[in-house]
Amino acid sequence: MSQDPVKKAAELLRQGATMLGDACPECGSPLFKLKSGDVVCPQHGKVVIVKDDQEELKVKSEVLLSQVEERLIQGLERASGKIREAPEDPDVVNQVIRYLEALERVRRIRK
Ligand SMILES: [Zn+2]
The missing domain is CATH 1.10.287 (Helix Hairpins)
Structure with missing residues (x-):
C-alpha cells in the first residue's frame, strides 16, 4: 500500500499487463489487466473486476x-x-x- 502507484503501474506494464479504460471503484486509479486475466489496481493491489x-x-x-x-x-x-x-x-x-x-x-x- 505504501508503494508509489505510478511506479507500480509502470511495473505492471513491464510485466505485460494492459491498462483498462475502467477505474478502480475505490480510489479511481486506472485498472490493469494482468496476463493471467486478473484485474488489479496499482494503488492498493486489490483485484477488482468490473x-x-x-x-x-x-x-x-x-x-x-x-x-x-x-x-x-x-x-x-x-x-x-x-x-x-x-x-x-x-x-x-x-x-x-x-x-x-x-x-x-x-x-x-x-x-
Ligand atoms: Zn484502487
Whole structure:
C-alpha cells in the first residue's frame, strides 16, 4: 500500500499487463489487466473486476459497506473503552448497543 502507484503501474506494464479504460471503484486509479486475466489496481493491489455498470455498482456498494463496517468497529472499540471507565453509565451502554445494531444491519446487507 505504501508503494508509489505510478511506479507500480509502470511495473505492471513491464510485466505485460494492459491498462483498462475502467477505474478502480475505490480510489479511481486506472485498472490493469494482468496476463493471467486478473484485474488489479496499482494503488492498493486489490483485484477488482468490473464487468458492467451493474457489476460496478455491486463492487462500489461492497466497498462502501466494508468501509462502514470498519468505522462501526472503530466506534465500538471507543465505546467499549468508555464502558471500562464508566460501566454504570446508561448512555455508554446505549452507544455500544447502537453500534452493535448498526453492525448487525451492515453484515446482514453484505451477505
Ligand atoms: Zn484502487
